[in-house]
Amino acid sequence: MVKCSICKSEVKELFLGKLKGTIIHKPGSSKQYPICFDCQKKFPSKDKLLENMLKG
Secondary structure (H helix, E strand, O other): OOEOOOOOOEOOEOHHHOEOEEEEEOOOOOOEEEEEHHHHHHOOOHHHHHHHHHHO
């Protein structure tokens, strides 16, 4: 199971293993960071998601 990079909870999967959430990248990096749907609602912009991901 995949865990959220911000809150560390499980990211739910939809049909055929697609994530219910989003995947973001740090600038200059190719590593993928999954974000759950709830955190995506709390922090609507990519900048806010990256900021909170780097804190935790």
